[in-house]
Amino acid sequence: MKKLWLSLLVASMGALALTGCGSDAAGKNGEVVVYNWGEYIDPDVITEFEEETGIKVIYDEFETNEIMYPKVEAGASAYDVVCPSDYMIQKMIDNDLLAKLDFEKLPNAKANIGTQYWEQSKGFDETNEYSVPYCWGTVGILYNKTMVTDPVDSWDILWNEKYADNILMQDSVRDAFMVALKRNGASMNSTDPAELAAARDELIAQKPLVQAYVIDQVRDKMIGNEAALGVIYSGEAIYTQRENPDLEYVIPKEGTNVWIDSWVIPKNAPNMDNAHAFIDYMCRPEVALKNFDYITYSTPNDAARELIEDEDIKNSPIAFPDLSQYNNLETFSYLGDEGDELYNEMWKDVKSE
Amino acid sequence: MSNGKKLLACPYVIWSAVFIIIPLCMVFYYGLTDKSGAFTMANIAAIATAEHAKALWLSILLSLISTVICFLLAYPLAMILCNLNVNQHSFIVLVFILPMWMNFLLRTLAWQTLLEKTGVINNILGFLHLPTLNIINTPYAIILGMVYNFLPFMVLPLYNVLVKIDKNVINAARDLGANSIQTFFKVILPLSVPGIISGITMVFVPALTTFVISTLLGGSKILLIGNVIEQEFTQTGNWNLGSGLSIVLMLFIIINMVATAIFDKEGTGTAL
Amino acid sequence: MKAKTTLQKLYISLIFLFLYAPIATLMVLSFNASRTRAKWGGFTIKWYISLFDNSAILQALYNTMLIALLSAFFATVIGTIACISISAMKRRNRAILMGITNIPMLNAEIVTGISLMLLFITLGVKFGFITILLSHITFNIPFVILSVMPRMKQLNPSVYEAALDLGASHIYAFFKVVFPDILPGVLSGFLMAFTMSLDDFIITHFTKGPGVDTLSTKIYTEVKKGIKPEMYSLSTIIFVTVLILLFLVNMSPEGKKKKEHK
Numbered sequence: 001m002k003k004l005w006l007s008l009l010v011a012s013m014g015a016l017a018l019t020g021c022g023s024d025a026a027g028k029n030g031e032v033v034v035y036n037w038g039e040y041i042d043p044d045v046i047t048e049f050e051e052e053t054g055i056k057v058i059y060d061e062f063e064t065n066e067i068m069y070p071k072v073e074a075g076a077s078a079y080d081v082v083c084p085s086d087y088m089i090q091k092m093i094d095n096d097l098l099a100k101l102d103f104e105k106l107p108n109a110k111a112n113i114g115t116q117y118w119e120q121s122k123g124f125d126e127t128n129e130y131s132v133p134y135c136w137g138t139v140g141i142l143y144n145k146t147m148v149t150d151p152v153d154s155w156d157i158l159w160n161e162k163y164a165d166n167i168l169m170q171d172s173v174r175d176a177f178m179v180a181l182k183r184n185g186a187s188m189n190s191t192d193p194a195e196l197a198a199a200r201d202e203l204i205a206q207k208p209l210v211q212a213y214v215i216d217q218v219r220d221k222m223i224g225n226e227a228a229l230g231v232i233y234s235g236e237a238i239y240t241q242r243e244n245p246d247l248e249y250v251i252p253k254e255g256t257n258v259w260i261d262s263w264v265i266p267k268n269a270p271n272m273d274n275a276h277a278f279i280d281y282m283c284r285p286e287v288a289l290k291n292f293d294y295i296t297y298s299t300p301n302d303a304a305r306e307l308i309e310d311e312d313i314k315n316s317p318i319a320f321p322d323l324s325q326y327n328n329l330e331t332f333s334y335l336g337d338e339g340d341e342l343y344n345e346m347w348k349d350v351k352s353e
Numbered sequence: 354m355s356n357g358k359k360l361l362a363c364p365y366v367i368w369s370a371v372f373i374i375i376p377l378c379m380v381f382y383y384g385l386t387d388k389s390g391a392f393t394m395a396n397i398a399a400i401a402t403a404e405h406a407k408a409l410w411l412s413i414l415l416s417l418i419s420t421v422i423c424f425l426l427a428y429p430l431a432m433i434l435c436n437l438n439v440n441q442h443s444f445i446v447l448v449f450i451l452p453m454w455m456n457f458l459l460r461t462l463a464w465q466t467l468l469e470k471t472g473v474i475n476n477i478l479g480f481l482h483l484p485t486l487n488i489i490n491t492p493y494a495i496i497l498g499m500v501y502n503f504l505p506f507m508v509l510p511l512y513n514v515l516v517k518i519d520k521n522v523i524n525a526a527r528d529l530g531a532n533s534i535q536t537f538f539k540v541i542l543p544l545s546v547p548g549i550i551s552g553i554t555m556v557f558v559p560a561l562t563t564f565v566i567s568t569l570l571g572g573s574k575i576l577l578i579g580n581v582i583e584q585e586f587t588q589t590g591n592w593n594l595g596s597g598l599s600i601v602l603m604l605f606i607i608i609n610m611v612a613t614a615i616f617d618k619e620g621t622g623t624a625l
Numbered sequence: 626m627k628a629k630t631t632l633q634k635l636y637i638s639l640i641f642l643f644l645y646a647p648i649a650t651l652m653v654l655s656f657n658a659s660r661t662r663a664k665w666g667g668f669t670i671k672w673y674i675s676l677f678d679n680s681a682i683l684q685a686l687y688n689t690m691l692i693a694l695l696s697a698f699f700a701t702v703i704g705t706i707a708c709i710s711i712s713a714m715k716r717r718n719r720a721i722l723m724g725i726t727n728i729p730m731l732n733a734e735i736v737t738g739i740s741l742m743l744l745f746i747t748l749g750v751k752f753g754f755i756t757i758l759l760s761h762i763t764f765n766i767p768f769v770i771l772s773v774m775p776r777m778k779q780l781n782p783s784v785y786e787a788a789l790d791l792g793a794s795h796i797y798a799f800f801k802v803v804f805p806d807i808l809p810g811v812l813s814g815f816l817m818a819f820t821m822s823l824d825d826f827i828i829t830h831f832t833k834g835p836g837v838d839t840l841s842t843k844i845y846t847e848v849k850k851g852i853k854p855e856m857y858s859l860s861t862i863i864f865v866t867v868l869i870l871l872f873l874v875n876m877s878p879e880g881k882k883k884k885e886h887k
Contacts, residue, residue, distance in 0.1 A: 033835050033836065035835060038846065038849065038850035039850050039851070058835055058836030059835075059836060060835035060836055061846055061850070063846075063849055063850070064588070066588040066589070067587055067588050069590060070586070070587060070588070070589075070590035071587075073590065074746050075746075076745055076746045076749075076750065076751060076752045076834075077751070077752045077834050077835050078751055078835075079835060165470075165487070171573045207574065210572075210574065211470075211490060211572060212490050212572025212573060212574060213572060213573035213574060214572065214573065215849065215850075216849055216850035216851060217849065217850075217851065219851060220661055220662075220851045223661055224471065224661045224662065224664065225471060226469060226470055226471055340589075344589050348404045348576070348581070349403070349404050351404075351573070351574075351576040351580075352403070352404035352405075352407045352408050352576045352581075353407075358709060358710050358713040359710055359713065359714070360710075361706050361707070361709050361710035362706075362707050362710035362711060362714070362722070364703050364706060364707070365703050365704070365706065365707030365710075365722075365766065366707075366722070368703060368762075368763070368766065369722075369725050369726070369766075371744075372741065372744070372759065372760075372762075372763040373725055373728055373729060373763065374725065375744060376737075376740030376741050376743060376744040377728070377740050379740060379743040379744060379747065380736065380739065380740045380743065383743065426640065429636060430636065430637065430640055433633045433636065433637060434637075436633075443875060444875050447871050447875065448641070449640075449644065451864075451867070451868065451871065452644045452645065452648060453820075453824065454820075454863065454864060454867045455648050455651070455860055455863070455864050456824065456840055456841060456844060456860060457824060457826070458826060458841055458844045458845055458848065459651060459844055459856070459857075459860050460647045460648065460651075461647075462844075462848055462852065463646075463647030463648065463650045463651045463654075464647050466647075466650055466654065466662045467646065467647060467650055469662075473650060501643065501644075501647070504640075504644070554731065558731065558733055559733070559734065561733070562733035562734065562735050562736070564735065564827075565826065565827070565845075569848065579733075579735055582735055582739070583735065586739055586742070586831070592743065595739065596739070596743075599733075599735070599736045599739060602733055602735075602736060603732065603733070603736060606731060606732055606733060606736075609731070610727070610731050
């Protein structure tokens with residue numbers, strides 16, 4: 001009896017004490033609900049935005065485009081700003097989930113984002129009306145020089161039995177299939193059942209060699225020498241190299257994925273004005289630079305790139321590769337519901353094997 | 354007076370209708386219709402496709418193995434705990450519940466740290482020049498995670514039942530000439546059946562339906578039925594298929610419920 | 626006999642090791658100067674200091690405690706009131722209601738989670754603090770009912786009726802006569818509900834909204850993108866607090882008795 005009372009008392013006291021720390025007050029200019037990738041912004045940028053504008057940022061993170069989509073589609077979580085990738089933006093436009101942006105309210109976006117990125121965006125956002133590029137990059141192989149003795153220039157190495165249990169693959173359907181499709185010389189936007197089945201069989205054959213299917217964990221596992229090879233987004237390469245100098249990033253010769261993640265505003269966004277204010281703030285050169293320094297993902301913000309002081313980074317072939325040097329680069333496109341279903345089906349075959 | 358008392362049930366009756374019954378009906382509605390809303394059995398039949406059947410089979414297998422291991426570990430433990438000095442009772446029991454106060458995700462994550470290739474256990478083994486242990490990202494790691502997380506759920510009901518067994522019954526059996534093995538199988542084990550049943554339920558159901566343990570310790574290489582359902586809702590966005598598979602999952606739980614009802618007529622749950 | 630007790634002690638110690646090894650690991654990691662789990666970078670307490678600057682983790686802790694407290698409170702009120710009524714019900718009605726009560730306890734958490742998610746989406750409720758709270762109350766009520774019901778059964782109804790005969794009102798009679806008797810059940814129901822809410826991940830995972838995290842969902846996101854050492858220090862603090870608390874509680878009445886024996 002006494003025990004119960006005492007524990008109860010302490011529990012409620014603890015909760016009461018905590019009530020003091022909760023900072024629930026909404027900003028004086030309302031709020032903006034941002035849905036972004038994990039570790040994809042400098043937290044200081046958010047604080048500074050809040051201080052300058054008086055808009056409170058409610059920040060939520062997703063791991064893959066596929067996790068983000070159903071949440072926005074269901075509409076039960078009202079997001080104001082989301083940062084999906086190319087093909088997912090196309091899917092959202094097709095399914096009428098996005099609001100057209102008001103570029104009057106986005107002067108920094110117009111002024112600072114390089115023209116080539118607007119051109120590239122037309123692949124998924126034909127009229128450049130729905131999205132503002134935030135980051136871009138490639139997908140490649142990150143490997144540990146002390147553990148890999150063979151030359152790494154092809155996706156083939158991920159099927160090399162020498163590295164069994166030392167390979168990290170991406171746990172996301174399109175990225176995983178991209179690797180197998182490219183290796184087979186097919187397009188990564190293929191919907192040909194025969195090509196996909198071949199890719200699926202390759203992935204199944206590869207599975208015993210794979211240590212784990214992960215997404216953001218590739219970073220920590222590679223830094224911690226847990227694995228020798230990992231499929232990774234180019235933006236992580238600079239960060240991981242800083243932490244572990246034995247790591248090297250390579251774009252395989254069979255070609256890869258060139259992707260853009262862009263800011264968009266869902267149709268049901270409750271705070272349209274604040275959403276525009278947030279996107280525009282992110283396009284300021286000094287803010288984009290700050291984000292670049294923190295997350296090390298390539299920025300499409302030309303003005304920000306000019307501000308980079310370290311010449312090595314400014315001209316780094318990883319952060320700002322000369323894309324004309326590589327063959328078979330592609331960007332994902334939305335393949336329709338049927339295409340999605342086909343991929344999901346085959347991916348499940350791989351995972352359940 | 355009894356009218357007034359009946360009215361008191363209103364809040365709960367309404368609550369359970371809105372938050373228990375209706376949501377379950379919705380799972381059945383989604384599970385039995387397709388995207389256009391037409392009736393179909395396809396979502397339930399989907400369990401028979403190779404990838405779903407494999408996931409379900411693996412889930413059943415792993416959770417059965419974990420339940421058996423939990424039982425084998427917990428029964429002697431509960432018996433030892435029962436025989437301890439009465440003064441230490443609550444303390445010893447608390448010691449076995451205490452780990453549950455550390456968030457279970459973190460505890461599972463800690464196993465990742467222990468089991469990893471360059472993890473703590475392998476460092477120790479390497480230091481002692483012993484062969485390394487490579488079970489991370491295999492079904493063995495998942496079984497370990499299940500046993501670790503759900504062991505207290507097996508220990509507590511068993512302990513609660515065993516501690517209530519009248520010592521005189523055991524002494525009587527001894528007096529009548531039974532040896533300790535006979536006493537155990539003829540007296541103690543049958544009397545502890547309610548605890549065994551509720552222990553099995555409390556381990557088997559969460560183990561069967563988990564998606565967290567397989568994600569954290571299986572490196573996403575092992576797909577359990579819980580993972581399939583979770584992904585249908587959070588990634589593929591096919592609620593109909595996810596609901597259909599949930600219905601199949603519930604069938605197993607209902608079988609479990611029926612078994613519990615038969616053995617545990619008290620209905621109050623010895624677990625508490 | 627001696628060998629047998631040694632064996633028993635050995636067995637308990639082994640299980641003890643199995644249960645506490647991961648916890649010890651987490652505690653050690655909370656003092657690790659290196660950010661990654663893989664290497665030991667020397668002893669530090671910096672994560673304990675930076676924990677108090679980490680508003681995201683503190684906010685999650687606050688949400689967790691608040692949701693646990695509120696959901697346990699509401700579940701206790703609704704559940705206790707329901708018990709009074711259930712005990713006065715006809716056998717059949719009681720069986721039905723108790724059957725429904727058992728559903729969230731015996732059903733898979735993932736199914737409860739998705740069923741509530743479907744409900745909220747269909748009703749057009751925005752995911753957030755409220756949806757988590759409602760879900761937690763829902764899965765907490767059965768724990769309260771199942772711990773209050775046995776107490777209710779032991780009550781002697783004539784005492785309550787005697788109080789009424791002596792002129793007490795229903796409410797007065799309830800609080801003076803019935804409530805003290807069922808209080809232990811109510812309290813243990815509350816504590817159980819509180820603990821269940823604290824530890825829940827799966828149901829929160831399906832019903833949470835943007836920006837509202839409990840410790841569990843926060844840890845899950847962090848696990849996926851690389852966990853921050855502050856999380857280890859927070860768990861160590863929570864664990865040690867509970868440990869000390871239980872020690873104090875346990876040592877006070879029984880502990881004294883034990884000392885007297887010696």
